[in-house]
Amino acid sequence: MSYAWDFGALWSHRGLLLEGAGYTLLFTFATIVLGMAIGVVVALLRLIPSKIVTAPLIFYIGVFRCTPVLVQLIWMYYALPVLTGILLGPATAAILTLSLYGGAFYAEIFRAGIESIERGQWDGARALGMRRHAVMQRIIMPQALTRMVPPLVNQCILQLKNTSLVSVIAVPDLLYQSQVLTSATYRPLEVYTVSAIIYFLLLFPATMAVQYLESRLAKGR
Amino acid sequence: MATTNNTAASMIEIRELGKFFGELEVLRKVDLTVESGGVVAIIGPSGSGKSTLLRCINLLETPTAGRIRVGDHVVDFNGPKRQRLNDKSVAAFRANTGMVFQGFNLFLHMTALQNVMEGLVTVRRLPHQTAEQEALALLAKVGLSDKAAVYPNQLSGGQKQRVAIARALAMKPQVMLFDEVTSALDPELVGEVLAVMRQLAREGMTMIVVTHEMAFAYQVADRIVFMRDGVIVEEGPAKTLIDNPQQESTRAFLSHFRNGLP
Ligand SMILES: Nc1ncnc2c1ncn2[C@@H]1O[C@H](COP(=O)(O)OP(=O)(O)OP(=O)(O)O)[C@@H](O)[C@H]1O
Numbered sequence: 061m062s063y064a065w066d067f068g069a070l071w072s073h074r075g076l077l078l079e080g081a082g083y084t085l086l087f088t089f090a091t092i093v094l095g096m097a098i099g100v101v102v103a104l105l106r107l108i109p110s111k112i113v114t115a116p117l118i119f120y121i122g123v124f125r126c127t128p129v130l131v132q133l134i135w136m137y138y139a140l141p142v143l144t145g146i147l148l149g150p151a152t153a154a155i156l157t158l159s160l161y162g163g164a165f166y167a168e169i170f171r172a173g174i175e176s177i178e179r180g181q182w183d184g185a186r187a188l189g190m191r192r193h194a195v196m197q198r199i200i201m202p203q204a205l206t207r208m209v210p211p212l213v214n215q216c217i218l219q220l221k222n223t224s225l226v227s228v229i230a231v232p233d234l235l236y237q238s239q240v241l242t243s244a245t246y247r248p249l250e251v252y253t254v255s256a257i258i259y260f261l262l263l264f265p266a267t268m269a270v271q272y273l274e275s276r277l278a279k280g281r
Numbered sequence: 282m283a284t285t286n287n288t289a290a291s292m293i294e295i296r297e298l299g300k301f302f303g304e305l306e307v308l309r310k311v312d313l314t315v316e317s318g319g320v321v322a323i324i325g326p327s328g329s330g331k332s333t334l335l336r337c338i339n340l341l342e343t344p345t346a347g348r349i350r351v352g353d354h355v356v357d358f359n360g361p362k363r364q365r366l367n368d369k370s371v372a373a374f375r376a377n378t379g380m381v382f383q384g385f386n387l388f389l390h391m392t393a394l395q396n397v398m399e400g401l402v403t404v405r406r407l408p409h410q411t412a413e414q415e416a417l418a419l420l421a422k423v424g425l426s427d428k429a430a431v432y433p434n435q436l437s438g439g440q441k442q443r444v445a446i447a448r449a450l451a452m453k454p455q456v457m458l459f460d461e462v463t464s465a466l467d468p469e470l471v472g473e474v475l476a477v478m479r480q481l482a483r484e485g486m487t488m489i490v491v492t493h494e495m496a497f498a499y500q501v502a503d504r505i506v507f508m509r510d511g512v513i514v515e516e517g518p519a520k521t522l523i524d525n526p527q528q529e530s531t532r533a534f535l536s537h538f539r540n541g542l543p
């Protein structure tokens with residue numbers, strides 16, 4: 061193995077990679093915020109004991125959880141315009157897909173968190189004469205949220221990794237810029253090594269945070 | 282939920298109460314009256330509907346038939362008079378009937394003090410400081426002043442149950458419902474909880490106590506109700522019912538407890 065590494069060309073194009081990393085972070089942030097908003101609403105609506113409300117939500121969750129994001133992304137970008145005439149720009153299609161995809165998972169995390177709280181907590185609160193929203197807000201949610209934090213952070217990590225898929229519809233994220241840079245410099249090894257390192261540096265702290273939170277939860281309180 | 286000017290001495294009046302879980306009839310035409318300051322013990326085999334009866338009395342379960350009055354609060358589940366229960370009126374009804382559970386059901390993310398304060402702040406809407414003083418006084422009453430800042434996980438079963446009693450008392454309920462509150466406790470911790478309940482009975486609290494503690498029922502309850510398969514089989518003064526049960530099934534049930542009796 062005598063590959064002669066040469067990062068020189070890369071350094072002169074570093075702006076491209078940084079811009080890509082910026083897009084990646086921006087997309088991650090936007091789709092986490094939108095995805096969580098979708099997730100909270102869907103999870104709360106799913107508590108309503110009416111099939112008319114819950115059936116479409118279960119369908120939505122199923123569709124987005126059981127198909128690959130890549131397929132969803134391409135479908136949203138290429139198939140949706142054909143079927144509906146609605147033409148989405150690459151960035152819009154990407155944000156929409158990743159938010160809906162994340163939303164399906166966040167919804168399940170929220171629902172599981174709420175349902176993991178024993179019935180006795182509801183009984184204790186309702187027996188005091190607390191109203192439904194007060195029970196939810198003061199008794200159930202605070203306990204459920206602590207349990208939800210590790211899976212939520214995990215989902216956010218996946219969310220960041222998933223943004224790399226948007227490069228297939230020409231959104232200029234870190235991976236897409238790496239491809240551009242590769243064709244400009246003919247240095248794929250250097251380019252993808254550096255871009256992998258950037259992904260790692262972005263995600264490693266997040267995974268450490270999950271481990272820390274999980275160990276704290278395991279200790280109880 | 283109507284309010285009546287009922288001047289009768291009875292505090293709790295239950296008429297023809299019925300409860301179905303789907304197809305399963307769990308309570309059938311249950312009638313029960315508890316005088317103001319009275320203590321009624323409910324005994325009976327597992328699955329006879331004791332818990333369901335208590336849960337119906339504070340509307341944690343919605344009865345399918347009958348009428349319940351606690352103090353001035355009336356709910357009617359019969360035919361045309363059947364009311365639509367809304368969240369607010371149900372909550373008001375519950376606040377007036379304290380309930381203590383076998384499994385404590387303390388709020389695990391709150392200290393003992395916060396547990397007792399919760400209803401004071403969110404339901405009775407007292408200012409924080411007043412609520413704290415009242416809650417501390419209640420913890421003192423159940424002998425737990427030194428545990429105010431402790432979370433439920435660090436309390437013994439007996440201590441948890443005493444916090445739960447203090448939490449229920451904080452609502453100043455007219456009646457207290459106890460559902461096998463000592464069944465989950467180690468034997469040596471049962472006494473401290475029963476002592477608090479004895480004290481409450483002496484102070485004139487109206488109580489319904491589901492229990493397997495026959496000695497406690499014998500000494501503290503005025504009346505004992507024996508339930509089986511969702512109906513009240515026999516009811517009478519505590520000592521009469523235990524010493525001289527009339528029904529065969531009551532006798533059979535009590536025979537399991539003979540050695541635990543005074
Ligand atoms: N939420 C529910 N859904 C369906 N069935 C229920 C429900 N709660 C209780 N039951 C059933 O109702 C019957 C009475 O139960 P209940 O808990 O009131 O009995 P119990 O007298 O308190 O028994 P135990 O001494 O074991 O506590 C049982 O057959 C039980 O399985």
Ligand SMILES: [Mg+2]
Nearest residue numbers: 331332333461
């Ligand atoms: Mg029971």
